[in-house]
Structure formats: structure tokens, C-alpha cells
Amino acid sequence: MKIAVASIDGVSISRHFGRSRCFIVFDVEHGEIDGEKIRANTFTAHAQGVCDGTREHHEQHSHADLINGLEDCSVIICQGMGWRAAEELAQSGIRPFVIGEELSPREAVERFVSGKLQPASTFCRCHE
Secondary structure, eight states, X not given: OEEEEXXXXXXXXXXSGGGOSEEEEEEEETTEEEEEEEEEOOSSTTTTTTTXXXXXXXXXXXXXXHHHHTTTOSEEEEXXXXXXXXXXXXXXXXXXXXXXXXXXXXXXXXXHXXXXXXXXXXXXXXXX
């Protein structure tokens, strides 16, 4: 199983999923982390410049490129995500998991795998 953690710097968990500069993709086998790789974010609307201030952020944009770029991942962990992105990820078989704690990416994945990671109460509704 692969678990992606959204990151702004390759070290910490991103507060905004779509603005992440990269995703730390952890390989998990038999409940243990077996490796990790940084995957540059070239597929979210923010990374592609769609949300660069030249149009209203709440305008609809597709998450298809993002889903394609992370299609080999079963779970995405971050600290903030819009509800539309969460719904589209879930419909594609990728579980969005938003947390409220300050953890390292590795610690978040370890807690997720052990069933001890607590989700935040809601997704961001600001993208309506």
C-alpha cells in the first residue's frame, strides 16, 4: 500500500492539500514503512497556476490531474483539504485523511497504519 502525505517542504505536513509543493509517498508492507519517496506536485490546480489570483479561487476546477498523479496511493494525509477534492479523491478510491495534530509525515503514517491517527472533524468548506 502507498500512503501520500501532502507537504509544502518535503519535511512537514501541508496545511493546504492543493498548495503542497510535493507529496511524500510511503510504501507500507505488512504494517511497516518499507520506503519513502518525494513526488513533486505538478498536478494540482495551484501547482499548475490555475489558482494564481487571476480568477476567483472558488471557480470550479478539475481534480482529475491530481487523482491521476496519485492514483497508486490508497490514502492521502494532510492538515487541510477542500470538500470537493476530498469527495473526488474518495470517488476514485483514494481515502482523504485530514488531521489536526502537528506530526511529522512519518509519525502520521505510522499512527495511521496502527489505527491511532485521529482525523480532524471536518473538511474545509471554503471552496464552495
